[in-house]
Amino acid sequence: MLKHIIEKRLPLFVEFFSAFVRYSSYVREVFVALLLILLVGAVLLWRLESLNFGDAVYFTMITGLTIGYGDITPETALGKLVSVAIGLVGMVFVGLIIAIATRALNDTAKRHFDLEQDV
Numbered sequence: 001m002l003k004h005i006i007e008k009r010l011p012l013f014v015e016f017f018s019a020f021v022r023y024s025s026y027v028r029e030v031f032v033a034l035l036l037i038l039l040v041g042a043v044l045l046w047r048l049e050s051l052n053f054g055d056a057v058y059f060t061m062i063t064g065l066t067i068g069y070g071d072i073t074p075e076t077a078l079g080k081l082v083s084v085a086i087g088l089v090g091m092v093f094v095g096l097i098i099a100i101a102t103r104a105l106n107d108t109a110k111r112h113f114d115l116e117q118d119v
Contacts, residue, residue: 012108019104027096034093038064041086048079059083064090 024031038060046056051072059072063086074080 012112015111016104016108019107020101023100023103027100030096031093034089034096037089038086038093041082041089044082045074045079045086048076048082049074060086063087064093066090066094 039057041064042053042056042060045051045059046053049056051059055072062069062072063083066087074083
């Protein structure tokens with residue numbers, strides 16, 4: 001079992017990860033811009049909701065990744081509006097990551113399918 005994982009699956013993962021990094025580099029500026037927007041959201045929540053900065057960043061990441069535990073909630077109307085904006089930006093961020101992973105997985109699978117057809 002371990003031999004199969006090392007010989008067959010690990011090279012596939014390395015190829016997928018390499019493709020993922022390559023495609024991610026094409027949209028690096030978009031990633032940075034989205035992360036900066038999320039950081040601005042955290043700063044706004046820190047000031048608007050009287051949270052400590054760590055809690056504001058935590059809330060922003062949990063909301064942006066669409067997890068939403070509910071342990072921290074905004075109380076002010078402006079804080080709620082910022083939270084909605086964070087959620088929308090987070091959906092774009094997560095969607096972009098999923099799109100890149102899908103493309104990398106598709107390329108990896110297609111290449112290995114073509115290699116199997118040639119054998």
